[in-house]
Amino acid sequence: MKEGGEKKMNEKIDKYEIERIENNGKHFVKVYNNNAKKEYNRTLHYFVFRKEQEREEWITNFKKSVQNGLDYKTEKKAARMNFKNPAQTGDILQSSWGYDQTNVDHYQVVKVIGKMVDIQEIGSETVPGSTQSHGMADSVRPVKGRFLKDSKPMRKFVKSFGDNGYCVTIASYTDAYKVSEDSQTYRSWYA
Numbered sequence: 001m002k003e004g005g006e007k008k009m010n011e012k013i014d015k016y017e018i019e020r021i022e023n024n025g026k027h028f029v030k031v032y033n034n035n036a037k038k039e040y041n042r043t044l045h046y047f048v049f050r051k052e053q054e055r056e057e058w059i060t061n062f063k064k065s066v067q068n069g070l071d072y073k074t075e076k077k078a079a080r081m082n083f084k085n086p087a088q089t090g091d092i093l094q095s096s097w098g099y100d101q102t103n104v105d106h107y108q109v110v111k112v113i114g115k116m117v118d119i120q121e122i123g124s125e126t127v128p129g130s131t132q133s134h135g136m137a138d139s140v141r142p143v144k145g146r147f148l149k150d151s152k153p154m155r156k157f158v159k160s161f162g163d164n165g166y167c168v169t170i171a172s173y174t175d176a177y178k179v180s181e182d183s184q185t186y187r188s189w190y191a
Contacts, residue, residue, distance in 0.1 A: 008020065008021050012034075013063050013066050013067070014070060015034050015035045016031055016033060016062075017031070017032040018030075018031055018059055018063075019032070020059070022052075026048055026049075026050075027048070027049040027050070027052045027054070027055040028047065028048055028049070028055075029045065029049070029055050029058065029059060030043060030045065030046050031043075031045040031046075032044060083158075083160060085112060085114065085158050085166070086165075086166050087109050087112050088112065089110065089112060090109060090144070091108070091109040091178055092106060092107070092109075092122075092142045092144060092179055092181055092183075093106070093107040093119060093176035093177060093178055093179065094107075094177060094183065095107075095174040095175060095176040095177075097171075097174035101188055101189050102137075102187050102188045103187065104124060104140050104186075104187040105121060105124075105170070105174075105176070106121070106122050106123070106124050107119040107120065107121050107122060107170075107176050108120055108122045108145070108147070111153070113155070115157060116155055116156060116157050116158060117155070117156055117158055117168065118153040118154065118156075119154055119156060119176070120148075120151050120152065120153045120154070121147070121148045122146050122148065122151075123146040123147075123148060124140040124141065124142055124143060125141060125143050126139070126140055127184050130184070132188075136188055136190055137186065137189070138186075138187060139184045139185060139186055139187070140184070140187050141181075141182060141183060141184050141185070142179070142183070144181050156169065157169070159175075165177065166178055
């Protein structure tokens with residue numbers, strides 16, 4: 001018991017410290033982030049409640065939220081550890097990207113290495129009869145085995161996508177997803 005009738009109780013969950021304070025009939029809670037690099041960033045929450053029950057409900061919800069986050073991280077880590085690379089040599093990947101235009105690039109898996117793949121860019125061809133009347137858009141499909149002249153294999157990590165699919169990150173603005181050899185995709189060059 002501190003002077004002025006103040007009473008404190010602490011508990012910890014993960015990186016957080018929860019401090020319950022009672023002072024003159026008021027119920028306070030302070031939550032600290034013990035991983036904060038600077039002392040002034042350490043206090044995360046500071047609330048006053050009219051009733052002890054309201055404070056306890058808030059603390060219970062906060063602890064559930066933290067535990068849900070911990071469970072989510074554990075599940076994601078387990079999924080990464082148990083991930084089996086579904087890629088096969090010869091798979092076709094496609095990325096679509098652009099602003100005011102739609103660029104479509106195709107890649108072929110040339111080698112599978114653990115949880116990674118080596119991919120190399122391949123050409124595309126216009127689907128006959130798909131050119132728009134304005135001449136600035138059409139549909140394209142990949143041409144398996146037609147590697148672009150200056151393309152070189154790129155090693156990429158494989159990420160799970162959907163139930164049985166996968167993708168790889170090509171650049172910060174696009175990922176490439178597995179598609180069938182006869183897939184057709186809209187492309188435009190309005191810019």
